[in-house]
Amino acid sequence: MTAFRTDLPPEATYPERHPDAPEPGAELPPHYVSCFGCGPGQPHGLHLRIVAGEGLDLSATFEVTADHQGAPGLAHGGLLASAMDEILGQLGHITRMSCVTARLETDFRRPVPVGSTLCLAARVDGVAGRKLYASGEGHLGAPDGPVAVRARALFVQVGLEHFTTHGRPDELDAIRRDPSMITHIGDYTLNP
Numbered sequence: 001m002t003a004f005r006t007d008l009p010p011e012a013t014y015p016e017r018h019p020d021a022p023e024p025g026a027e028l029p030p031h032y033v034s035c036f037g038c039g040p041g042q043p044h045g046l047h048l049r050i051v052a053g054e055g056l057d058l059s060a061t062f063e064v065t066a067d068h069q070g071a072p073g074l075a076h077g078g079l080l081a082s083a084m085d086e087i088l089g090q091l092g093h094i095t096r097m098s099c100v101t102a103r104l105e106t107d108f109r110r111p112v113p114v115g116s117t118l119c120l121a122a123r124v125d126g127v128a129g130r131k132l133y134a135s136g137e138g139h140l141g142a143p144d145g146p147v148a149v150r151a152r153a154l155f156v157q158v159g160l161e162h163f164t165t166h167g168r169p170d171e172l173d174a175i176r177r178d179p180s181m182i183t184h185i186g187d188y189t190l191n192p
């Protein structure tokens, strides 16, 4: 059988829920006001509202609208992958690791009609140094509804310089003028 590059390596550990993680049941603040996945100030975005679970897990609902179509009346697969990327990436809130996606694998199991609600669930599977392994699903209509999309991902923890080095100056300057545009989801202290 093929070994996926998101398979947990033997040295991976299952971390503790970080003491500064959002309380179970709390809605996570958007990590950036203009984020396509969660930003309230992003008119073209998914506007995901993500809620912390009891452990190393998150949930969210995604309302699929006519703006999200690929085929007539059906959600675009890339949009669904974006929704999974967002909720999986926000698991850094629970471990307090500021991460970016290195690899995202997505299985599309059922078509997702416009007008449906996709109930997203995501969890940390393990951490190895800077690498955070995660998986999740999107259920049609209800948290125990049929699985329409399934994803596994590898995130890599990065320091603040990842964003300050690579981000466009206009947006970075706007954040410096108004730091409330972002919520730091980790402390940028890199694990060995």
Ligand SMILES: CCCCCCCC/C=C\CCCCCCCC(=O)SCCNC(=O)CCNC(=O)[C@H](O)C(C)(C)COP(=O)(O)OP(=O)(O)OC[C@H]1O[C@@H](n2cnc3c(N)ncnc32)[C@H](O)[C@@H]1OP(=O)(O)O
Pocket (backbone or CB within 6 Å): 005, 006, 031, 032, 085, 086, 089, 090, 098, 099, 100, 101, 102, 103, 129, 130, 131, 154, 156, 158, 163, 164, 172, 175, 176, 182, 183, 184, 185
């Ligand atoms: C005043 C301003 C303040 C600003 C503050 C901003 C706050 C924002 C806070 C939080 C943001 C959260 C955002 C969530 C949004 C949703 C998530 C996204 O969509 S993120 C966007 C898409 N992703 C990228 O753009 C990554 C692009 N890629 C990279 O930048 C690099 O490739 C990176 C960082 C992923 C790795 O680069 P390396 O140089 O740091 O490290 P190396 O050594 O290459 O990799 C580390 C380990 O990971 C493995 N690895 C890397 N890529 C892999 C892959 N594709 N598959 C498997 N393994 C991989 C490597 O083999 C290595 O493993 P071994 O340590 O040797 O065991």
